[in-house]
Amino acid sequence: MKTIVAKTTQELGEALSASRSNNTAIGLVPTMGALHQGHLSLIERSIGDNPVTVVSIFVNPIQFNNKEDLQKYPRTLEADLALLDTLELPDSHKLIVFAPSEQEMYPEPVDTVYHFGAIEEVMEGPRRPGHFSGVAVVVRRLFDLVQPRKAYFGEKDYQQIAIIRELLRQIKYPIELVACPIVRADDGLALSSRNKRLSPEARAIAPAIYATLSQAAEMALCEDCDEVKQWVADTLNSWHLVNQSDNMPNNLCFEVEYVEIVDGTTLQPLLSIPENPALPPVICIAVWLDGVRLIDMVKI
Numbered sequence: 001m002k003t004i005v006a007k008t009t010q011e012l013g014e015a016l017s018a019s020r021s022n023n024t025a026i027g028l029v030p031t032m033g034a035l036h037q038g039h040l041s042l043i044e045r046s047i048g049d050n051p052v053t054v055v056s057i058f059v060n061p062i063q064f065n066n067k068e069d070l071q072k073y074p075r076t077l078e079a080d081l082a083l084l085d086t087l088e089l090p091d092s093h094k095l096i097v098f099a100p101s102e103q104e105m106y107p108e109p110v111d112t113v114y115h116f117g118a119i120e121e122v123m124e125g126p127r128r129p130g131h132f133s134g135v136a137v138v139v140r141r142l143f144d145l146v147q148p149r150k151a152y153f154g155e156k157d158y159q160q161i162a163i164i165r166e167l168l169r170q171i172k173y174p175i176e177l178v179a180c181p182i183v184r185a186d187d188g189l190a191l192s193s194r195n196k197r198l199s200p201e202a203r204a205i206a207p208a209i210y211a212t213l214s215q216a217a218e219m220a221l222c223e224d225c226d227e228v229k230q231w232v233a234d235t236l237n238s239w240h241l242v243n244q245s246d247n248m249p250n251n252l253c254f255e256v257e258y259v260e261i262v263d264g265t266t267l268q269p270l271l272s273i274p275e276n277p278a279l280p281p282v283i284c285i286a287v288w289l290d291g292v293r294l295i296d297m298v299k300i
C-alpha cells in the first residue's frame with residue numbers, strides 16, 4: 001500500500017505536517033468514493049502538478065436532498081484503495097486518502113448556508129434544494145483542513161465548478177481551481193459512480209445521451225437554442241419507441257428532467273450561440289434511466 005490513509009482530522013494533520021512546514025504544494029481532489037477512471041484522471045493531474053495529493057472520500061449527507069439516493073450511494077473504500085494502489089506515483093510523491101466518518105467531518109451540527117445567486121438558480125439548483133450549499137460546506141471544510149494550492153474538479157459536474165469558483169471568490173482563499181475534462185466509457189457514457197446501478201439493458205442504451213448531446217452541439221451552431229433543446233428532449237424521451245428491440249424491457253425509457261444550453265461562465269440560458277464567448281457555451285442535461293439520475297454535458 002503506497003497510500004497513507006487518514007480517517008481522522010488529526011491523522012490528516014499528522015500526514016500533512018512535514019509538507020506544511022516546508023510549504024510544499026498540496027493538491028486536493030474531493031470525491032465521494034466508488035472511484036473510477038474519471039476520478040483517477042483528476043488524481044493523476046494532481047500527482048503531475050504537486051508533490052502531495054490529498055484525495056478525500058466522503059459521502060457528504062448534507063448535499064443529498066433525496067434520502068434514497070444517499071442510502072443507495074455506493075461505499076467501497078477497500079476497492080477504492082486498491083484502485084489507488086494501481087496508480088504510478090513518482091518516488092517522492094505523497095498520496096494521502098482522507099476518509100473521515102460523518103462525526104469526524106461534522107462534529108457540530110451544520111448551520112452554514114451559502115448563496116450563489118443566479119448560477120444556482122438554474123439546472124441542478126432548483127431541482128436539488130440545498131445541494132450546492134451542502135457541497136460548499138464540505139468543500140470549504142476540506143479547504144480548511146488540507147489548505148491545498150490547487151483543487152481538482154470534473155467538468156461532468158459543470159455547475160458545481162461554477163459554484164466552487166464563486167465560493168472561492170466569496171471566501172477569498174488563494175486556491176487554484178483546476179477544471180478537468182469528462183472521462184467517458186468507450187461507448188461515450190460519462191463515467192459515474194451511479195452507472196453501477198443501471199441494469200445491463202439500461203447500461204446498453206445509456207450512450208444515447210452523449211450521442212444525442214454531441215449531435216445537438218452541432219445543431220446549436222445554426223439553430224435556435226430552444227429548438228435544439230426541444231429536439232434533445234424529444235429524441236431521448238421517444239428513444240424507446242424508435243429503437244424498440246426484443247431484449248429491451250417494455251418500461252425502459254429515458255425521461256429528460258432538464259436540458260439547457262447555457263453560457264459557459266454565467267450558466268444563464270442562451271437563445272443562440274454567441275461569437276467568441278469567454279468560455280464555450282455548454283449543453284447540460286439530467287436524465288432519468290432505470291431509476292437512476294444521470295447527468296452529462298457537452299461543450300459547443
Ligand code: AMP
Pocket residue numbers: 030031032033037038039041042152153154155156157180181182183184190191192193
Ligand atoms: P463524485 O465522487 O461524484 O463527487 O466526483 C468527484 C469528482 O470527480 C467531481 O469533481 C466530479 O466532477 C469528478 N468526476 C466524476 N465523474 C467524472 C468523469 N467521468 N470525468 C471527470 N471527472 C469526473
